[in-house]
């Protein structure tokens with residue numbers, strides 16, 4: 001149980017089959033967990049249809065309805081921790097994140113840090129086909145986060161990330177309540193505050209060709225207020241202690257039955 005890619009989905013029937021095929025076709029032993037929020041377009045059925053071909057590699061969790069990206073990931077993280085995966089990845093379904101970069105993220109996480117971020121804003125990274133307003137929003141969000149928090153991450157809203165299991169085990173998910181960009185920022189912020197090392201590797205982020213973005217005004221608002229909130233907590237309310245998970249799960253050891 002080495003590498004698990006978590007893909008949250010909401011109405012991704014046009015992308016899900018091809019992204020899964022692209023991951024498995026590489027033959028690099030990545031397992032995939034799709035966390036679908038009961039998409040009306042039948043995304044989960046498309047996953048089920050592939051599960052026979054990829055038994056033991058492709059997993060599906062369906063939640064009741066659209067509950068946001070953040071809680072979908074937390075659901076996936078708990079699932080992954082229970083199964084003792086060593087490296088746990090976040091990745092979108094829409095091909096903005098290139099499956100071919102998974103291995104580079106893995107190697108960076110394994111040998112250079114505890115968290116590896118696929119970054120648009122380090123040397124060699126870029127975005128392709130994004131509208132100017134999405135670019136401004138994303139770069140502005142990154143700058144805003146860096147100015148307020150001083151977190152040494154150039155692409156704090158990035159959603160293409162590899163975490164060592166120990167990092168996720170150390171975070172108390174009950175304290176992570178954001179759902180959009182703020183979720184991505186807070187996960188990195190929490191890891192950083194808990195003393196883990198974050199490295200960034202350059203990626204090319206390409207805007208989706210199929211399906212629609214689930215970005216909206218509330219997600220932006222949450223991002224602006226969310227960064228203020230976590231910085232406030234870390235300055236005055238001992239954020240580190242709050243977000244630290246005091247219960248680190250250990251594998252169930254089955255006692256040998258003698259006699």
Ligand SMILES: Nc1nc2c(ncn2[C@@H]2O[C@H](COP(=O)(O)OP(=O)(O)O)[C@@H](O)[C@H]2O)c(=O)[nH]1
Pocket residue numbers: 007008009010011012035036037066067068069072091092093094096208212213214215
């Ligand atoms: N399970 C779940 N997945 C979501 C939700 N919102 C977005 N996603 C998925 O999260 C990924 C990123 O979302 P996307 O709309 O592409 O955001 P953008 O890249 O910022 O425009 C995609 O795979 C979406 O299907 C949600 O509420 N629940």
Ligand SMILES: [Mg+2]
Pocket residue numbers: 092094096208213
């Ligand atoms: Mg997208």
